[in-house]
Amino acid sequence: MALKDWLKYWMVFLLLIFVILGLPTYYVTFHTPKNSLELYQAIAFADDFEEATKLMLEGYEGNFREEDFAFISNLDQSPKSIGQFSLFEYDEKTFLIMTTPGTNKLEVLAVDELPKDLRDYFRHLEP
Numbered sequence: 001m002a003l004k005d006w007l008k009y010w011m012v013f014l015l016l017i018f019v020i021l022g023l024p025t026y027y028v029t030f031h032t033p034k035n036s037l038e039l040y041q042a043i044a045f046a047d048d049f050e051e052a053t054k055l056m057l058e059g060y061e062g063n064f065r066e067e068d069f070a071f072i073s074n075l076d077q078s079p080k081s082i083g084q085f086s087l088f089e090y091d092e093k094t095f096l097i098m099t100t101p102g103t104n105k106l107e108v109l110a111v112d113e114l115p116k117d118l119r120d121y122f123r124h125l126e127p
Contacts, residue, residue, distance in 0.1 A: 036084035037102030043072050087114075087122055094119040 033039040046052040049069045056064050084101035098110040
């Protein structure tokens with residue numbers, strides 16, 4: 001086999017590897033919501049309930065009902081606000097942190113310690 005043929009096969013092989021690895025990366029980067037605002041838009045403009053359900057984490061699809069989809073996707077009404085929250089848990093304290101949705105740089109808007117009853121509620125939701 002000539003060097004030219006050998007290089008040709010390696011180029012095809014490397015191109016296939018690039019495509020195989022690149023397609024999932026492209027999908028995750030450009031077609032999955034990255035924050036609360038993008039998640040709202042993906043649900044609100046989904047064609048049907050099944051498409052919106054695909055956005056849910058596996059095993060948590062039951063937490064999203066068809067009534068929820070109908071309410072969110074109703075274009076006659078718009079949300080008053082879209083918030084993005086994180087829970088940080090330390091020993092016996094849980095903090096609720098509100099951050100900016102839909103921005104390039106994540107910024108903290110508010111930090112509050114949760115009362116025990118809310119802390120217990122969120123601890124029961126853990127996977």
